[in-house]
Amino acid sequence: MNNPKIWLSSPHMGGTEQKFVQEAFDANWVAPLGPNVNGLEQDLEHYLGNEAHVGALSSGTAAIHLGLILLGVQAGDEVLCQSMTFSASANPILYLGAIPVFIDSEMDTWNLCPLALEEAILDRIATGKMPKAIIAVHLYGVPYRIDEIRTIADKYGIPILEDSAEALGSSYKGQQCGTFGDIGVLSFNGNKIITTSGGGAIVTRTKALKDRAVFFATQSRDDAPHYQHSEIGYNYRMSNICAGIGRGQMEVLDDHVVLRRKMHSFYVDLFSAIDLVTVFTAPNDDYFANYWLSAIVVEPNALKGISRETLRLAFEVANIECRPLWKPMHLQPVFEKYPYYGGIVSETLFERGLCLPSGSNLTDEERDRISAVIREFFTTA
Numbered sequence: 001m002n003n004p005k006i007w008l009s010s011p012h013m014g015g016t017e018q019k020f021v022q023e024a025f026d027a028n029w030v031a032p033l034g035p036n037v038n039g040l041e042q043d044l045e046h047y048l049g050n051e052a053h054v055g056a057l058s059s060g061t062a063a064i065h066l067g068l069i070l071l072g073v074q075a076g077d078e079v080l081c082q083s084m085t086f087s088a089s090a091n092p093i094l095y096l097g098a099i100p101v102f103i104d105s106e107m108d109t110w111n112l113c114p115l116a117l118e119e120a121i122l123d124r125i126a127t128g129k130m131p132k133a134i135i136a137v138h139l140y141g142v143p144y145r146i147d148e149i150r151t152i153a154d155k156y157g158i159p160i161l162e163d164s165a166e167a168l169g170s171s172y173k174g175q176q177c178g179t180f181g182d183i184g185v186l187s188f189n190g191n192k193i194i195t196t197s198g199g200g201a202i203v204t205r206t207k208a209l210k211d212r213a214v215f216f217a218t219q220s221r222d223d224a225p226h227y228q229h230s231e232i233g234y235n236y237r238m239s240n241i242c243a244g245i246g247r248g249q250m251e252v253l254d255d256h257v258v259l260r261r262k263m264h265s266f267y268v269d270l271f272s273a274i275d276l277v278t279v280f281t282a283p284n285d286d287y288f289a290n291y292w293l294s295a296i297v298v299e300p301n302a303l304k305g306i307s308r309e310t311l312r313l314a315f316e317v318a319n320i321e322c323r324p325l326w327k328p329m330h331l332q333p334v335f336e337k338y339p340y341y342g343g344i345v346s347e348t349l350f351e352r353g354l355c356l357p358s359g360s361n362l363t364d365e366e367r368d369r370i371s372a373v374i375r376e377f378f379t380t381a
């Protein structure tokens with residue numbers, strides 16, 4: 001089989017990225033600051049609206065780390081975190097010596113279950129500790145239950161760190177994802193809806209908080225002619241070269257959203273006649289998903305040899321990359337000793353779910369190869 005590989009989600013350049021990178025070279029702005037960094041921040045602030053302030057950083061993970069610091073998380077504090085997510089949502093809790101408390105998902109959005117969240121808060125308070133922050137994720141670009149989670153957060157006075165790494169271009173009731181948390185986080189890693197080759201951003205509600213994030217991200221230098229430090233710093237600023245790629249990508253972000261959503265519609269059509277498969281779809285029109293990745297749930301049928309794993313292997317034979325959903329954090333060896341609240345929603349989704357090729361750069365020929373695998377798998381099964 002020498003069909004070229006079809007990737008789950010690969011970088012998709014728009015065409016103007018190199019112009020911005022060239023400008024950086026021409027002006028010798030080859031550093032973690034410069035006109036492209038400022039330009040990308042302005043583009044993002046304009047895109048997000050809602051008076052967002054944006055600081056461009058070296059990764060989404062760095063943004064989560066600094067976000068938790070800005071929310072005052074310290075060693076020994078407890079942080080509530082959606083269990084079903086990429087490990088980068090939770091790792092920074094441990095960087096700070098804080099304690100993650102994992103929360104199950106609910107079936108409609110695959111994100112934080114409001115019931116499990118409130119149960120966890122009440123139980124942690126009963127054990128004597130008020131949680132310091134809530135990390136809520138928009139998985140695969142589908143917004144979490146924004147209103148319910150905000151109501152609970154405000155009821156107990158706990159700030160939300162909104163992990164919008166997968167959801168740039170998604171919105172809820174017309175408001176852009178990334179602007180719902182007390183702090184928001186974006187990622188521009190190579191596989192995300194737009195990329196800077198590697199990078200991320202922190203979204204804040206005030207200029208002062210953004211400046212504070214940038215201060216930490218540039219080694220916490222005090223205002224002095226020499227290198228003077230009163231606080232621990234980090235080297236987390238985005239480079240002006242990467243930001244140049246980002247400025248070009250911002251010009252095609254809305255196109256990418258349209259194309260990713262077309263891939264989702266393609267799968268909805270393809271699976272409409274297959275009872276054992278449901279395509280993960282936002283619950284109603286309040287939720288506008290960028291469908292960064294299209295994901296399905298496969299109802300296992302042992303008699304017919306159908307499961308998410310046999311389907312994944314059928315794709316693998318055809319040189320098409322598919323991947324199980326994020327394995328919940330409370331089931332990860334590195335996190336399994338921490339508290340967990342909820343049932344088996346995320347666990348069941350993990351056992352049955354599969355992410356399918358979703359790139360904005362997939363061709364008709366590639367879509368034909370994908371549908372051929374699916375048709376053959378379900379007719380011979």
Ligand SMILES: *Cc1c(COP(=O)(O)O)cnc(C)c1O
Binds near residue numbers: 188200
């Ligand atoms: C990609 C991702 C991150 C981390 O972003 P990086 O830029 O890769 O550090 C965090 N959370 C989620 C949910 C992600 O998908």
